[in-house]
Amino acid sequence: MNTPHVALLGTGIMGRGMARNIVAAGIPLTVWNRSPEKAADLGADVAQSPAEAAKGADVVVTILSDAHVVEEVVREAEPARGTVWLQQSTVGVEGCERLAALAAELGLVYVDAPVLGTKGPAEAGQLTVLASGPADARETVQPVLDAIGARTLWLGAAGQGSRLKLVANSWVLTVVEGVAEALTLARALGLDPQSFLDVVKGGAMDAPYVQLKGAAMLSGDLDPQFPLWGAAKDARLIQEAGRAAGVDLAIIEAARRHFERAMVDGHGDLDMAATYLSH
Structure with a gap:
C-alpha cells in the first residue's frame, strides 16, 4: 500500500x-x-x-x-x-x-x-x-x-455514511437533551440533580454519555468537545432528512428548539451540554 x-x-x-x-x-x-x-x-x-x-x-x-x-x-x-x-x-x-x-x-x-x-x-x-x-x-x-x-x-x-451519521447523531442529541431535562426536573422538584446521575449509574438506563454530559452540565465544565451551534445545525439536518423521508422526528425538533434557545442566550460556542444552562 x-x-x-x-x-x-x-x-x-x-x-x-x-x-x-x-x-x-x-x-x-x-x-x-x-x-x-x-x-x-x-x-x-x-x-x-x-x-x-x-x-x-x-x-x-x-x-x-x-x-x-x-x-x-x-x-x-x-x-x-x-x-x-x-x-x-x-x-x-x-x-x-x-x-x-x-x-x-x-x-x-x-x-x-x-x-x-x-x-x-x-x-x-x-x-x-x-x-x-x-x-x-x-x-x-x-x-x-x-x-x-x-x-x-x-x-x-457514497452517501450511506452521511445517512448513518444523521441516525447516530439523532440518538446523541436525544440523550444530551434528555439528560438536561432530567436534571432540570430534579432541580425543580427540590432534588439534588446529581441524584439522577447516581440512581441510573451502572444500571440498564445508564450510558457513558449520560454520565459524561450530565457531569459537564452540573460542573459547568463546558469546554467545547462538540459545540452547541454544531448540535443545532445537525438537528436541522436530521429534521430535513426525516421530513424528506416522511418521518416525524418530534424529539429532535424539540431538541433543536432548545439548542437554538441556548444559542440566543449566548452559549453557542460552548459544548452542546450548555443546553442545560437555558432550561
Whole structure:
C-alpha cells in the first residue's frame, strides 16, 4: 500500500486532532484553515490557500462546518482531476448529494466518510469512520482512516455514511437533551440533580454519555468537545432528512428548539451540554 500525500482543509476542533494523528502515522500532510493560527503547530506543512494545499495531493480531506463552506473551499482548492476527495464534514443527505455532484463536475473520486466522536476521540485517534464510496478508492484512503480512527465501517455507495451519521447523531442529541431535562426536573422538584446521575449509574438506563454530559452540565465544565451551534445545525439536518423521508422526528425538533434557545442566550460556542444552562 502506497503512502498518499494528503491535504486537510479545516483545522478546527476536529481537524486539529485528525491532522496530528495523520502526521504521527508518517503520512505527508499539508493543512489549510481560514484562520491560519489554527493550522499552526500541527507538524504539517501549512498552506496559504486551499489551492496551495491541494496541489499535488493524492487525497484531499475536508472537515468543515457545513456543506456550503465545503463547496466553497473545494471550488477554491480545485484539486487535480482523479484526486480522491475524502469528505468528512457532517453535511446531511441533501448536502452530501450536492457535494457528490460537485465531485463529478470537478472529476474527483468522492468518498463520503463522516466520523462519530468529538474533540477527545479526534485527538486520540479513536474516531469511528462511516465510510462510503467506490471500492477502488479504499486502498488510497485507508492509511488516513487508520490514522484518525479506531474503527472504519464501509457502508456501500457514497452517501450511506452521511445517512448513518444523521441516525447516530439523532440518538446523541436525544440523550444530551434528555439528560438536561432530567436534571432540570430534579432541580425543580427540590432534588439534588446529581441524584439522577447516581440512581441510573451502572444500571440498564445508564450510558457513558449520560454520565459524561450530565457531569459537564452540573460542573459547568463546558469546554467545547462538540459545540452547541454544531448540535443545532445537525438537528436541522436530521429534521430535513426525516421530513424528506416522511418521518416525524418530534424529539429532535424539540431538541433543536432548545439548542437554538441556548444559542440566543449566548452559549453557542460552548459544548452542546450548555443546553442545560437555558432550561
